[in-house]
Amino acid sequence: MPQETIDTHELASITLDYRRECLQDDVVDSLTSIEPTDSAETVSELNGTNGSAVARKDDADCPMFLHLLRVSCDGQEINRGRTEWRKKPAR
Helix, strand or coil: CCHHHHHHEEEEEEEEEECCCCCCCCCEEEEEEECCCCCCCCCCCCCCCCCCCCCCHHHCCCCEEEEEEEECCCCCEEEEEEEEEEECCCC
């Protein structure tokens, strides 16, 4: 997740789809990308060296992200997810 989103937003909803188990010794990749909106271009690649997405300015109020957890050695999916975020309330 982009640190900027974590700092300024809170999780509003999460949907998880479990595909398979992973084992204790499995090395896994955790990837995140911004979910495209109807008015935005499709995000086709992940930015950053750790698979994190970079938030776009037009999605700053309620960004949505797609998540993928996969086994590193063979790419098999372990889990897919979708998160929606909302701005943190003012203190």
